[in-house]
Amino acid sequence: MDGVNVVELTIVIVFFLIVTVMGFVAARWRRAESLMHLDEWGLGGRSFGTWITWFLLGGDLYTAYTFVAVPALMFGAGAAGFFAVPYTVVIYPLVFLVVIRLWSVSHVRGFVTPADFVRSRFDSPGLALLVALTGIVATMPYIALQLVGIEAILKAMGVEGELPLIVAFVILALYTYNSGLRAPALIAFVKDTLIYLTIIVAVIVIPTKLGGWDVVFGAAEEKFSAGTGAGVLLPATGQLGYATLALGSALALFLYPHSITGVLAASNRDVLKRNMSALPVYSLALGFIALLGFMAIAAGVTPIGEDGNTIVPVLFQEMFPSWFAGIAFAAIGIGALVPAAIMSIAAANLFTRNIYKEFLKRDATPRQEAQVAKIVSLVVKLGAVAAILFIDPQFSIDLQLIGGVIILQTLPAVALGLYTRWLHRGGLIAGWFAGMAAGLLMLYNIPRLGPDGTVVREHFGGSSFALSKLGLDVASSVYAGLLALLANLLVAVVVTVVLRAMKVSDGVDGTAESDYTAEREDPTFRDLPDPLESAPPGAAGERATRR
Amino acid sequence: MRSDRSPWNWLLLVPIVVPLLVPVFNRVEPTLFGWPFFYWVQLLFVGLGVLTTVLVYRATRRSPADQAAARAAVTRDARDAAARTTDDRNGGH
Numbered sequence: 001m002d003g004v005n006v007v008e009l010t011i012v013i014v015f016f017l018i019v020t021v022m023g024f025v026a027a028r029w030r031r032a033e034s035l036m037h038l039d040e041w042g043l044g045g046r047s048f049g050t051w052i053t054w055f056l057l058g059g060d061l062y063t064a065y066t067f068v069a070v071p072a073l074m075f076g077a078g079a080a081g082f083f084a085v086p087y088t089v090v091i092y093p094l095v096f097l098v099v100i101r102l103w104s105v106s107h108v109r110g111f112v113t114p115a116d117f118v119r120s121r122f123d124s125p126g127l128a129l130l131v132a133l134t135g136i137v138a139t140m141p142y143i144a145l146q147l148v149g150i151e152a153i154l155k156a157m158g159v160e161g162e163l164p165l166i167v168a169f170v171i172l173a174l175y176t177y178n179s180g181l182r183a184p185a186l187i188a189f190v191k192d193t194l195i196y197l198t199i200i201v202a203v204i205v206i207p208t209k210l211g212g213w214d215v216v217f218g219a220a221e222e223k224f225s226a227g228t229g230a231g232v233l234l235p236a237t238g239q240l241g242y243a244t245l246a247l248g249s250a251l252a253l254f255l256y257p258h259s260i261t262g263v264l265a266a267s268n269r270d271v272l273k274r275n276m277s278a279l280p281v282y283s284l285a286l287g288f289i290a291l292l293g294f295m296a297i298a299a300g301v302t303p304i305g306e307d308g309n310t311i312v313p314v315l316f317q318e319m320f321p322s323w324f325a326g327i328a329f330a331a332i333g334i335g336a337l338v339p340a341a342i343m344s345i346a347a348a349n350l351f352t353r354n355i356y357k358e359f360l361k362r363d364a365t366p367r368q369e370a371q372v373a374k375i376v377s378l379v380v381k382l383g384a385v386a387a388i389l390f391i392d393p394q395f396s397i398d399l400q401l402i403g404g405v406i407i408l409q410t411l412p413a414v415a416l417g418l419y420t421r422w423l424h425r426g427g428l429i430a431g432w433f434a435g436m437a438a439g440l441l442m443l444y445n446i447p448r449l450g451p452d453g454t455v456v457r458e459h460f461g462g463s464s465f466a467l468s469k470l471g472l473d474v475a476s477s478v479y480a481g482l483l484a485l486l487a488n489l490l491v492a493v494v495v496t497v498v499l500r501a502m503k504v505s506d507g508v509d510g511t512a513e514s515d516y517t518a519e520r521e522d523p524t525f526r527d528l529p530d531p532l533e534s535a536p537p538g539a540a541g542e543r544a545t546r547r
Numbered sequence: 548m549r550s551d552r553s554p555w556n557w558l559l560l561v562p563i564v565v566p567l568l569v570p571v572f573n574r575v576e577p578t579l580f581g582w583p584f585f586y587w588v589q590l591l592f593v594g595l596g597v598l599t600t601v602l603v604y605r606a607t608r609r610s611p612a613d614q615a616a617a618r619a620a621v622t623r624d625a626r627d628a629a630a631r632t633t634d635d636r637n638g639g640h
Contacts (some may be wrong), residue, residue, distance in 0.1 A: 063630055085589045086566035089596045093559035097602055102549070213581030232575070239569040247567055270608075277600040283593045291586070377578070517551050 003158040005317075009324030012157070012333055015194070016168065019187050019334055020329055023175030026182040035365045038112055042349045042373055043178035044265045046107065049276050052185055056342070057262045057275060058282045061088075061186030061253060064149030065142075065196070065400075067289055072308040074293025075301075078224040082290055083246045088283035091250035092276040099254055100269050101418040104518040105511050107264075113346075114260050117353040121417050124261035124425040124508025125358050130432050131410045132354035136255040138407040139347045141399030142256070143384040146336035146343075148309060148393050154327040155304050162389055168337070173381040174367045177374050177480040178340045184341040191338050196285065198316075202295075202328075203288045210298045216291070219298035221301035232294075237475040241464040242485050244479040250532045252404045252481065255411060257346035258339065268520040281485030340381065348377035398460045402443055405463065409435035412492050418516065424506050427496030437489025442480040445469065562596035617632040 027035060036039050048056060066084070098373030102117060111117045115135065119128035147165060154164055175183050207213050217232055225231040234242055253259060266272050296315045304310040313332070316325045352373040357364050364372070387396060413428045423431075446462025455461075464477040499506075518524055566589065575583040 079585065080587065082586065086592065089566045089589075089592045090563050092596055092600055093562050096559060096603070098557060215581075217581060217583060217586075234569065234573050235586055239573060243567040243569045273600075273604045277597050277604060280593045280597050280600075283596075287590045288585075289591070331625060 001368040005157050005322060005325075008317075008324035008326035008329055009159065010322060011151070012330045015190070015327075015330035015334060020171050021192055022186050022190065023172070023183040024178055026175070026186040027179040029182055029186055030320075034206065035180060035478045036370045037418050038349065038369045038373055039110075041260065041370045042112060042345055042352075044185055044335075046265055047267050048179060048185065048265045049267055050271045050278075052277050053262070053266045054278050055188035055192055056181075056185045056265065057259070057279060059191055059335075059338035060258055060262045060342045061185060061279075061339075062195075062282050062286060062335075063142075063146060063240045063339040066286065066331050067144040067307045067332055067335055067482040068149045068152050068156075068312055069145075070211065070286065070290045071293035071312050074220075074290050075098050075296050075311050076293075076308055078220060079232055080238060080242060081231070081293060082287075083242050083249070084290055085283060085287045087246040087249045087253075088286055089280065090246060091253055092280055094250060094256050096276040096416055098415050099263050100272050101270060102260065102414075103263055103266065103272055105418070105515040107520070108515040108518045108522075110265065112262065113257060113350045113353050114255070114410065115350060117511075118413045118417060119354065119358070120510030121421065122425040122428065123510060124429075125160040125354075127413060127425050127429055127432075128358070130429065131413055132350040133404055134410050134432075135350050136347045138403035139257055139343050140380065140384065140387070141341045141396045141403055142258075143340050143347075143380065144387045144393075144396040145400050147384060147394065148366075149336040150333050151388070151393070152307070153313050153332050154311040155307065155310050156317060157329065160505050165388070166385055167309075168333070169340075169381055169385045172337050172341060173344075173378050176344060176381070177378055179408040180374075181261065181342065181345055184345075185265070186324070186334070186340045187334065188338050191334040193332065194327060195335060198328040198331045199288050200283050201314070201324065202292065202319075206295045206299075206315070209319060210295065215299045216449060220294040223297050235429060237477070240476040240478055244482050247478040248408060248481040248485070251274060251411060251415075251485075252408045255407045255414060257350055258343040261346040280372045280464045291493070344372075344377040344384075347493065349374040351376045369534065373400065377385065400401045401460065401463050405439040405443060405484055406436060408481045408485045409439065409488050410421050411485060412489055421509055422496070423492050424496040424499045424504070425505060426499045426506075427492040427494075430495040431488040431490075431492030434491035439480060439484030442483060446480065551607075553603075553607045555603045558599050558603050562592065562599050565595065566592045 030047060031046065040069060049415055070081055070084045075081075102114070105111065105117060109117075109120055111120070113132065113135070115128040115132035118131045119125055124127075147169070150168060152167055165361075207216055210216055221231040230236075230238070254263070263272060266275075292312050292315060296311045299318060301311050301314050301318065304314060313325075313329060316328045318329065352369050356372050357369060361368070387448065409432050412423060412431055416423060442465045444459050446463070446465060447455045447459070447462050448457040449455060463480050465480040465483060466476050466477045515524070572588045573585055575585070577584055579587045
């Protein structure tokens with residue numbers, strides 16, 4: 001146990017035990033008739049009010065990886081890392097308009113996943129399968145990245161080996177299996193209390209110790225004026241990339257299945273609308289967290305073993321007494337568990353609804369659905385642990401980069417689909433393939449450059465695509481995901497026009513116009529419906545007999 | 548039929564567009580408490596986002612009668628759920 005910080009480790013373990021107990025007790029919280037129904041296990045009974053939704057979505061969207069990676073980016077790349085702030089400002093008004101429509105239609109038709117919606121709206125199990133697979137593939141590396149967050153704090157505490165990581169995730173897997181979405185919802189309270197406490201203390205204590213904000217920004221200015229000469233600002237060529245990355249990431253965030261899971265668990269539309277005003281509090285916190293990267297520069301922090309992700313834990317150790325560093329580490333560690341649980345639940349819901357029930361066992365009972373989802377959530381988490389143990393963590397970071405680009409390719413079907421059915425299902429499928437191909441091709445051709453401008457790695461080195469590669473005579477680069485989305489939309493529109501001209505059938509819309517604005521008190525509103533048997537518009541009689 | 552269209556929604560474009568106008572705020576002066584403009588103004592945009600969403604939410608909110616009905620629906624569900632668990636404990640259905 002040489003070099004292990006006992007005080008820090010003890011505090012982290014105590015908090016971890018508290019959260020574990022809460023995770024199991026959560027099954028009894030807001031108790032349902034039975035957890036053996038996907039609406040109960042996978043969506044917490046669709047009953048969460050404003051506060052719980054705020055903690056749940058906040059716990060879901062601002063992950064341990066964010067807390068570790070954003071400051072690391074600021075530390076390494078300067079102003080470009082601050083994109084996280086405009087990204088999380090832009091997102092809420094966008095969601096305000098779009099996602100509440102998804103909430104309404106899902107509650108009328110009983111959708112649990114975005115792919116359920118696509119299946120019904122465009123009458124296409126194939127398109128739904130593409131959306132579901134995209135969601136699962138994009139989510140997996142995201143879960144693995146949460147482990148990178150835990151690894152960073154373990155390294156800082158001097159804990160060797162991978163056993164603690166495995167133990168933490170096995171326990172997480174067990175209480176998620178047991179309690180479903182209620183577990184992360186309950187634990188999110190603890191996580192956020194600790195996170196906010198840490199940030200408030202950090203932004204007061206650290207700059208004071210360093211000699212004020214002038215010193216913090218001055219140190220960053222000095223570090224970054226050497227390379228591009230832009231100092232703490234963006235170089236002229238980096239501005240378009242900054243804006244498009246912020247916009248593209250914002251569009252992607254609420255397409256991720258785990259965000260949609262959090263949204264659908266809300267009890268009514270007002271809860272969501274109020275949250276779009278209250279969630280930005282986290283963005284404010286994120287801005288301060290980002291600046292921890294500059295504080296680390298001013299404090300002269302050196303990362304452990306060239307792992308840039310360790311700069312925040314090391315900074316905390318240098319600036320705080322051990323007991324408070326322990327609390328901060330617990331915040332980051334628990335910050336990994338909450339989103340990892342929600343993500344695995346979301347992936348499990350997608351598999352159960354859009355693969356198992358659609359293609360493997362059409363007559364699955366709700367009980368069987370819940371059982372399959374619980375098992376898949378275990379498999380997904382064990383897969384994430386295996387990914388971290390057997391492959392280079394850098395590989396998950398690359399996959400996560402790809403994840404953002406590919407999840408954007410579901411935007412035409414999911415987000416535009418909430419407003420219009422003009423795009424033909426065939427066009428959407430063609431667009432998905434085009435966007436996917438374009439996105440992967442671009443990412444493959446982005447090298448990573450070292451500080452001196454030499455190529456460190458040839459492929460998948462980042463997400464900003466140089467416009468000069470398209471033959472344009474400019475030095476700017478653009479977020480590859482947005483370009484891929486443009487290709488996707490272009491193909492979708494062209495193919496739609498062609499298919500419509502050929503009079504190819506576009507199936508029967510399983511939703512009605514009024515579904516998209518439905519409120520909780522509406523007679524069409526259902527709590528425990530069966531989505532794939534969803535009645536076509538107007539067939540109210542069938543529902544009456546079933547209830 | 549109920550609709551979620553409202554001219555107020557156009558206001559939501561402000562917090563979407565403003566944070567993306569990077570060349571406008573990519574500068575150091577004026578600084579605030581030692582923070583370059585680039586950093587403090589973007590934190591200010593968070594406030595802008597909150598302000599506009601609150602404004603649009605309040606302006607497009609449903610009538611008090613509708614809200615009361617929604618609340619009643621929520622309490623009704625909670626009561627039903629409670630009744631169901633009591634039934635279970637008593638061994639009945």
